Amino acid sequence: MSKCYAVASGKGGVGKSVITANLASALTGSGSRVLIIDADIGLRSQDVMLGLENRIVYDLIDVSTGECRPDQAILPCETNPLLHLLPAAQFDRAKALDPKKLARIIHSLRSSYDYIFIDCPAGIERGLRNVLNAGVDEILLIVSPDDVSLRSAERTVQVIDAKKGPRPLLIVNRLDGELIRNGEMITAQTASQVLDLGLLGAIPEDPVVYRSVLRHDLFVHYDCEARNAVMRISSRIQGHNLPVAVYGERKHSFFRRRMKENRRLKEVTPIDNY
Ligand SMILES: Nc1ncnc2c1ncn2[C@@H]1O[C@H](COP(=O)(O)OP(=O)(O)O)[C@@H](O)[C@H]1O
Numbered sequence: 152m153s154k155c156y157a158v159a160s161g162k163g164g165v166g167k168s169v170i171t172a173n174l175a176s177a178l179t180g181s182g183s184r185v186l187i188i189d190a191d192i193g194l195r196s197q198d199v200m201l202g203l204e205n206r207i208v209y210d211l212i213d214v215s216t217g218e219c220r221p222d223q224a225i226l227p228c229e230t231n232p233l234l235h236l237l238p239a240a241q242f243d244r245a246k247a248l249d250p251k252k253l254a255r256i257i258h259s260l261r262s263s264y265d266y267i268f269i270d271c272p273a274g275i276e277r278g279l280r281n282v283l284n285a286g287v288d289e290i291l292l293i294v295s296p297d298d299v300s301l302r303s304a305e306r307t308v309q310v311i312d313a314k315k316g317p318r319p320l321l322i323v324n325r326l327d328g329e330l331i332r333n334g335e336m337i338t339a340q341t342a343s344q345v346l347d348l349g350l351l352g353a354i355p356e357d358p359v360v361y362r363s364v365l366r367h368d369l370f371v372h373y374d375c376e377a378r379n380a381v382m383r384i385s386s387r388i389q390g391h392n393l394p395v396a397v398y399g400e401r402k403h404s405f406f407r408r409r410m411k412e413n414r415r416l417k418e419v420t421p422i423d424n425y
Pocket residue numbers: 160162163164165166167168169170196273324325326354355356357358360361364377
């Protein structure tokens with residue numbers, strides 16, 4: 152029987168989709184069968200991240216309306232037969248998806264997969280509520296370490312609580328060790344305390360992430376810091392007792408002090424003085 156995870160956030164652009172795709176791929180490394188359901192109706196992205204954008208025939212809405220069977224819409228990843236995608240519709244709206252039908256679709260697919268990840272739309276509107284109403288086992292809440300993201304995550308937790316959903320597990324993305332050492336950015340551990348959520352993982356800012364998105368590829372296919380972080384999260388999901396990585400530990404080496412000085416923000420003349 153599979154475990155079904157919703158991947159949610161408050162604000163958009165914090166890395167839900169890119170983490171979903173890469174974490175799902177990481178989990179196949181130990182032989183698990185993994186399905187991603189792209190529930191970001193109208194703003195699908197998983198097809199591009201997985202390089203499947205030219206292969207879509209049917210989508211989640213077609214399955215929910217009975218236009219086709221799930222197996223007609225689900226696409227195996229070309230380079231990874233254990234990773235499958237049920238794509239979102241490109242032009243529909245969230246209201247086109249009936250949560251009861253989504254629940255039935257998830258239920259019917261559980262026996263075929265070890266893990267199901269639902270990539271949710273950003274925000275606390277209908278798209279997220281649809282997924283919560285469909286019934287999921289766990290919620291991964293993705294935040295970036297800034298006040299806007301944390302505040303919107305707080306609102307999302309309130310909505311999840313009101314729907315009696317499971318207490319989300321936190322993943323803090325885009326951490327920058329230098330900014331943390333400078334005291335400009337909070338740590339993942341602080342974000343977890345602020346939100347009062349268990350910390351599942353921490354992922355650093357890494358240029359390879361965007362470069363992999365540009366290539367319609369996954370960053371776990373490249374040797375990089377973000378890959379190491381996602382592999383840790385994948386191990387923790389599989390029950391291995393690895394501690395969460397800490398970014399921004401204080402180390403007072405000469406070179407680090409120099410880097411810190413170089414990265415200080417320099418103020419410029421206010422614009423109305425020109
Ligand atoms: N750890 C990271 N390091 C660098 N860039 C990142 C990282 N995480 C996300 N990004 C960038 O943010 C963009 C938006 O991510 P995405 O997963 O589409 O956000 P969401 O699904 O939450 O709206 C990605 O295309 C990528 O360029």
